[in-house]
Amino acid sequence: MALDIKCEIVENRFISGITWLLRLKAPEIAKEAKPASFVMIRGVEDYQYDPLLRRAFAIADIDGDDILIFYDVYGKGTKAITEKKAGETISVLGALGNNFFPEDYDHYVLVGGGIGFAGLSLLMKDLKQKGKSFTAIYGVRRKEQLSMLDWIKENGFENDVIIYTEDGSYGKKGLVTEDLEKIATKHHNTMLAVCGPHGMMKAVANLAKEIDIPCYVSLESRMACGFGICIGCVVKDTEKDSYVRVCYEGPVFDASKIEL
Ligand SMILES: Cc1cc2nc3c(=O)[nH]c(=O)nc-3n(C[C@H](O)[C@H](O)[C@H](O)COP(=O)(O)OP(=O)(O)OC[C@H]3O[C@@H](n4cnc5c(N)ncnc54)[C@H](O)[C@@H]3O)c2cc1C
Protein backbone atom coordinates (compact mmCIF):
# COMPACT_ATOMS: atom_id res chain seq x y z
CA MET A 1 0.00 0.00 0.00
CA ALA A 2 1.39 3.41 -0.97
CA LEU A 3 1.83 5.91 1.85
CA ASP A 4 1.83 9.69 1.73
CA ILE A 5 4.36 10.60 4.40
CA LYS A 6 6.93 13.12 5.53
CA CYS A 7 10.35 11.51 5.52
CA GLU A 8 13.41 12.73 7.35
CA ILE A 9 16.28 13.60 5.02
CA VAL A 10 19.42 11.78 6.12
CA GLU A 11 21.60 13.07 3.29
CA ASN A 12 21.10 15.22 0.19
CA ARG A 13 24.25 15.97 -1.77
CA PHE A 14 25.61 16.67 -5.21
CA ILE A 15 27.45 13.74 -6.77
CA SER A 16 28.59 14.58 -10.31
CA GLY A 17 27.33 15.93 -13.63
CA ILE A 18 23.73 16.96 -12.85
CA THR A 19 23.08 14.18 -10.35
CA TRP A 20 22.31 14.37 -6.64
CA LEU A 21 21.85 11.65 -4.05
CA LEU A 22 18.94 11.78 -1.61
CA ARG A 23 18.87 9.41 1.36
CA LEU A 24 15.58 9.31 3.26
CA LYS A 25 14.55 7.62 6.47
CA ALA A 26 11.49 5.75 5.21
CA PRO A 27 11.09 2.40 7.01
CA GLU A 28 7.53 1.82 5.78
CA ILE A 29 8.49 2.42 2.14
CA ALA A 30 11.73 0.43 2.48
CA LYS A 31 9.68 -2.54 3.68
CA GLU A 32 7.26 -2.40 0.72
CA ALA A 33 9.67 -1.58 -2.11
CA LYS A 34 10.54 -4.04 -4.87
CA PRO A 35 12.97 -3.65 -7.79
CA ALA A 36 11.39 -0.98 -10.08
CA SER A 37 9.28 0.55 -7.29
CA PHE A 38 9.29 4.30 -7.34
CA VAL A 39 8.29 7.27 -5.17
CA MET A 40 6.79 10.67 -5.93
CA ILE A 41 8.50 13.56 -4.13
CA ARG A 42 7.60 17.23 -3.63
CA GLY A 43 10.44 19.43 -2.45
CA VAL A 44 8.34 22.36 -1.20
CA GLU A 45 6.09 22.84 1.84
CA ASP A 46 2.41 21.81 1.72
CA TYR A 47 1.25 25.46 1.61
CA GLN A 48 3.44 26.23 -1.44
CA TYR A 49 1.98 25.64 -4.91
CA ASP A 50 4.99 26.03 -7.17
CA PRO A 51 6.00 23.46 -8.24
CA LEU A 52 2.59 21.93 -7.77
CA LEU A 53 3.24 18.36 -8.80
CA ARG A 54 5.43 15.72 -7.24
CA ARG A 55 8.26 14.23 -9.31
CA ALA A 56 8.83 10.49 -9.82
CA PHE A 57 12.06 8.74 -8.81
CA ALA A 58 13.14 5.12 -8.74
CA ILE A 59 14.09 3.64 -5.39
CA ALA A 60 17.71 2.94 -6.28
CA ASP A 61 18.65 1.17 -3.08
CA ILE A 62 17.39 0.20 0.37
CA ASP A 63 19.77 0.39 3.31
CA GLY A 64 18.01 -0.69 6.52
CA ASP A 65 15.27 1.88 7.13
CA ASP A 66 16.66 4.23 4.46
CA ILE A 67 15.83 4.52 0.77
CA LEU A 68 18.30 6.03 -1.71
CA ILE A 69 17.38 8.11 -4.72
CA PHE A 70 19.75 9.33 -7.42
CA TYR A 71 18.20 12.30 -9.17
CA ASP A 72 19.16 14.42 -12.16
CA VAL A 73 18.38 18.11 -11.82
CA TYR A 74 16.49 19.62 -14.77
CA GLY A 75 13.74 21.97 -13.62
CA LYS A 76 11.72 23.42 -10.74
CA GLY A 77 10.75 20.14 -9.09
CA THR A 78 14.24 18.72 -8.80
CA LYS A 79 15.84 22.13 -8.00
CA ALA A 80 13.44 22.45 -5.05
CA ILE A 81 14.64 19.06 -3.78
CA THR A 82 18.30 20.17 -3.92
CA GLU A 83 17.46 22.98 -1.49
CA LYS A 84 16.37 20.59 1.24
CA LYS A 85 18.90 19.88 3.99
CA ALA A 86 19.69 16.85 6.13
CA GLY A 87 17.46 16.83 9.23
CA GLU A 88 14.52 18.47 7.41
CA THR A 89 11.52 16.48 6.21
CA ILE A 90 10.21 16.05 2.68
CA SER A 91 6.87 14.89 1.28
CA VAL A 92 7.05 11.40 -0.23
CA LEU A 93 4.39 9.16 -1.76
CA GLY A 94 5.31 5.50 -2.17
CA ALA A 95 6.20 2.81 -2.71
CA LEU A 96 4.49 3.01 -6.12
CA GLY A 97 4.24 0.69 -9.10
CA ASN A 98 2.41 -2.61 -9.40
CA ASN A 99 4.27 -4.49 -12.08
CA PHE A 100 7.85 -5.59 -11.53
CA PHE A 101 10.54 -7.61 -13.29
CA PRO A 102 9.73 -11.32 -13.72
CA GLU A 103 11.68 -13.70 -11.50
CA ASP A 104 11.72 -16.96 -13.44
CA TYR A 105 14.74 -16.54 -15.71
CA ASP A 106 18.16 -18.19 -15.32
CA HIS A 107 20.20 -15.19 -16.43
CA TYR A 108 19.44 -11.47 -16.47
CA VAL A 109 21.06 -8.79 -18.58
CA LEU A 110 20.39 -5.37 -17.06
CA VAL A 111 20.86 -2.40 -19.38
CA GLY A 112 20.82 1.05 -17.75
CA GLY A 113 21.31 4.29 -19.66
CA GLY A 114 22.32 7.40 -17.69
CA ILE A 115 20.24 7.90 -14.55
CA GLY A 116 18.12 4.97 -15.78
CA PHE A 117 20.71 2.77 -14.09
CA ALA A 118 19.06 3.84 -10.81
CA GLY A 119 15.93 2.08 -12.03
CA LEU A 120 17.84 -1.22 -12.13
CA SER A 121 20.24 -1.01 -9.19
CA LEU A 122 17.74 -2.49 -6.73
CA LEU A 123 17.10 -5.37 -9.14
CA MET A 124 20.85 -5.95 -9.36
CA LYS A 125 21.10 -6.08 -5.56
CA ASP A 126 18.09 -8.38 -5.34
CA LEU A 127 19.50 -10.78 -7.95
CA LYS A 128 22.84 -10.87 -6.15
CA GLN A 129 21.14 -11.57 -2.80
CA LYS A 130 19.14 -14.41 -4.40
CA GLY A 131 22.28 -15.87 -5.97
CA LYS A 132 20.91 -15.36 -9.51
CA SER A 133 23.19 -14.99 -12.51
CA PHE A 134 23.29 -11.57 -14.18
CA THR A 135 25.36 -9.12 -16.22
CA ALA A 136 24.78 -5.39 -15.86
CA ILE A 137 25.55 -2.74 -18.46
CA TYR A 138 25.78 0.96 -17.55
CA GLY A 139 26.12 3.46 -20.36
CA VAL A 140 26.54 7.24 -20.37
CA ARG A 141 27.91 9.88 -22.73
CA ARG A 142 30.90 10.95 -20.61
CA LYS A 143 32.68 9.90 -17.43
CA GLU A 144 31.20 12.66 -15.22
CA GLN A 145 27.74 11.23 -15.89
CA LEU A 146 28.70 7.96 -14.16
CA SER A 147 27.03 9.18 -10.99
CA MET A 148 26.44 5.66 -9.65
CA LEU A 149 30.06 4.56 -10.00
CA ASP A 150 30.84 5.01 -6.29
CA TRP A 151 27.65 3.16 -5.40
CA ILE A 152 28.74 0.29 -7.67
CA LYS A 153 32.16 0.16 -5.98
CA GLU A 154 30.83 0.56 -2.42
CA ASN A 155 28.38 -2.30 -2.98
CA GLY A 156 30.95 -4.66 -4.50
CA PHE A 157 29.47 -4.75 -8.01
CA GLU A 158 32.62 -3.72 -9.88
CA ASN A 159 32.99 -7.11 -11.55
CA ASP A 160 29.30 -7.37 -12.41
CA VAL A 161 28.92 -4.13 -14.37
CA ILE A 162 30.27 -3.37 -17.84
CA ILE A 163 30.58 0.38 -18.31
CA TYR A 164 30.33 2.17 -21.64
CA THR A 165 30.97 5.85 -22.34
CA GLU A 166 30.17 7.27 -25.75
CA ASP A 167 33.39 9.31 -25.80
CA GLY A 168 35.57 6.53 -24.36
CA SER A 169 36.48 8.58 -21.25
CA TYR A 170 35.78 5.58 -18.95
CA GLY A 171 35.26 1.85 -19.52
CA LYS A 172 34.51 0.68 -23.04
CA LYS A 173 33.89 3.19 -25.82
CA GLY A 174 30.47 3.06 -27.41
CA LEU A 175 26.76 2.61 -26.80
CA VAL A 176 25.16 0.06 -24.45
CA THR A 177 24.10 -1.92 -27.52
CA GLU A 178 27.75 -2.31 -28.65
CA ASP A 179 28.27 -5.94 -27.53
CA LEU A 180 24.72 -6.61 -26.36
CA GLU A 181 23.86 -9.40 -28.79
CA LYS A 182 26.93 -11.38 -27.71
CA ILE A 183 26.24 -10.77 -24.00
CA ALA A 184 22.53 -11.56 -24.23
CA THR A 185 22.98 -14.81 -26.16
CA LYS A 186 25.77 -16.20 -23.96
CA HIS A 187 23.43 -17.89 -21.45
CA HIS A 188 20.22 -19.90 -21.79
CA ASN A 189 16.85 -18.63 -20.57
CA THR A 190 18.00 -15.00 -20.42
CA MET A 191 15.89 -11.89 -20.15
CA LEU A 192 16.79 -8.26 -20.70
CA ALA A 193 15.78 -5.58 -18.17
CA VAL A 194 16.11 -2.04 -19.47
CA CYS A 195 15.76 1.46 -18.05
CA GLY A 196 16.94 4.73 -19.53
CA PRO A 197 16.31 7.25 -22.29
CA HIS A 198 13.49 6.37 -24.67
CA GLY A 199 15.73 5.94 -27.75
CA MET A 200 18.04 3.58 -25.89
CA MET A 201 15.17 1.45 -24.60
CA LYS A 202 13.74 1.25 -28.10
CA ALA A 203 17.10 0.20 -29.59
CA VAL A 204 17.51 -2.53 -26.94
CA ALA A 205 13.92 -3.73 -27.42
CA ASN A 206 14.42 -3.90 -31.20
CA LEU A 207 17.60 -5.92 -30.80
CA ALA A 208 15.86 -8.24 -28.31
CA LYS A 209 13.12 -8.85 -30.89
CA GLU A 210 15.70 -9.66 -33.59
CA ILE A 211 17.52 -12.16 -31.41
CA ASP A 212 14.30 -13.47 -29.85
CA ILE A 213 15.07 -12.73 -26.19
CA PRO A 214 12.41 -11.42 -23.77
CA CYS A 215 12.89 -7.77 -22.96
CA TYR A 216 11.26 -5.91 -20.07
CA VAL A 217 11.38 -2.13 -19.91
CA SER A 218 10.93 0.02 -16.81
CA LEU A 219 9.30 3.14 -18.22
CA GLU A 220 9.88 6.66 -16.94
CA SER A 221 7.03 8.58 -18.58
CA ARG A 222 6.24 12.04 -17.21
CA MET A 223 3.79 11.59 -14.33
CA ALA A 224 1.33 13.87 -12.56
CA CYS A 225 -0.40 11.80 -9.88
CA GLY A 226 1.68 8.59 -9.83
CA PHE A 227 -1.17 6.34 -8.69
CA GLY A 228 -3.52 5.89 -11.61
CA ILE A 229 -6.10 8.69 -11.52
CA CYS A 230 -4.93 11.40 -13.94
CA ILE A 231 -4.31 9.16 -17.00
CA GLY A 232 -1.31 11.35 -17.77
CA CYS A 233 1.26 8.60 -18.20
CA VAL A 234 -0.33 6.11 -20.59
CA VAL A 235 1.35 3.97 -23.24
CA LYS A 236 -0.34 1.84 -25.87
CA ASP A 237 -0.77 -1.82 -25.06
CA THR A 238 -0.54 -3.29 -28.57
CA GLU A 239 -1.74 -6.73 -27.48
CA LYS A 240 -5.01 -5.43 -25.97
CA ASP A 241 -5.26 -2.49 -28.39
CA SER A 242 -5.86 -0.14 -25.44
CA TYR A 243 -3.87 2.12 -23.16
CA VAL A 244 -2.17 1.26 -19.87
CA ARG A 245 -0.96 3.58 -17.12
CA VAL A 246 2.78 3.41 -16.54
CA CYS A 247 2.35 4.34 -12.87
CA TYR A 248 -0.38 1.79 -12.16
CA GLU A 249 -0.15 -1.10 -14.65
CA GLY A 250 3.63 -0.56 -14.79
CA PRO A 251 6.27 0.70 -14.54
CA VAL A 252 7.64 -2.58 -15.98
CA PHE A 253 6.25 -3.89 -19.26
CA ASP A 254 7.08 -6.64 -21.70
CA ALA A 255 8.54 -4.52 -24.53
CA SER A 256 6.90 -6.70 -27.18
CA LYS A 257 3.43 -5.81 -25.87
CA ILE A 258 3.60 -2.03 -25.76
CA GLU A 259 4.27 0.76 -28.25
CA LEU A 260 7.63 2.24 -27.35
C1 LIG B 1 8.80 5.83 -12.66
C2 LIG B 1 9.84 6.93 -12.85
C3 LIG B 1 11.06 6.80 -12.25
C4 LIG B 1 12.02 7.81 -12.42
N1 LIG B 1 13.21 7.66 -11.79
C5 LIG B 1 14.11 8.66 -11.87
C6 LIG B 1 15.32 8.57 -11.13
O1 LIG B 1 15.56 7.61 -10.39
N2 LIG B 1 16.19 9.60 -11.21
C7 LIG B 1 15.93 10.70 -12.02
O2 LIG B 1 16.76 11.59 -12.08
N3 LIG B 1 14.80 10.79 -12.73
C8 LIG B 1 13.88 9.82 -12.67
N4 LIG B 1 12.71 9.94 -13.35
C9 LIG B 1 12.51 11.14 -14.18
C10 LIG B 1 12.11 12.32 -13.28
O3 LIG B 1 10.82 12.09 -12.77
C11 LIG B 1 12.15 13.62 -14.05
O4 LIG B 1 13.45 13.85 -14.50
C12 LIG B 1 11.69 14.77 -13.17
O5 LIG B 1 10.30 14.67 -13.00
C13 LIG B 1 12.04 16.09 -13.78
O6 LIG B 1 11.52 17.09 -12.93
P1 LIG B 1 12.14 18.56 -12.96
O7 LIG B 1 11.42 19.33 -11.94
O8 LIG B 1 13.62 18.50 -12.90
O9 LIG B 1 11.84 19.06 -14.43
P2 LIG B 1 10.54 19.83 -14.94
O10 LIG B 1 10.37 21.12 -14.24
O11 LIG B 1 9.40 18.87 -14.88
O12 LIG B 1 10.96 20.08 -16.44
C14 LIG B 1 11.93 21.08 -16.74
C15 LIG B 1 12.52 20.86 -18.11
O13 LIG B 1 13.35 19.71 -18.08
C16 LIG B 1 12.92 18.75 -19.04
N5 LIG B 1 13.04 17.44 -18.43
C17 LIG B 1 12.33 16.99 -17.36
N6 LIG B 1 12.67 15.74 -17.07
C18 LIG B 1 13.60 15.38 -17.96
C19 LIG B 1 14.35 14.20 -18.19
N7 LIG B 1 14.18 13.10 -17.39
N8 LIG B 1 15.23 14.17 -19.21
C20 LIG B 1 15.41 15.25 -19.99
N9 LIG B 1 14.74 16.42 -19.83
C21 LIG B 1 13.85 16.48 -18.83
C22 LIG B 1 11.46 19.11 -19.33
O14 LIG B 1 11.06 18.67 -20.60
C23 LIG B 1 11.48 20.59 -19.20
O15 LIG B 1 11.92 21.19 -20.37
C24 LIG B 1 11.74 8.95 -13.22
C25 LIG B 1 10.48 9.07 -13.81
C26 LIG B 1 9.55 8.07 -13.62
C27 LIG B 1 8.20 8.22 -14.23
Ligand code: FES
Ligand atom coordinates in the same frame (compact mmCIF):
# COMPACT_ATOMS: atom_id res chain seq x y z
S1 FES C 1 0.61 9.62 -13.45
FE1 FES C 1 -1.53 9.82 -13.13
S2 FES C 1 -2.31 8.02 -14.04
FE2 FES C 1 -0.19 7.73 -14.12
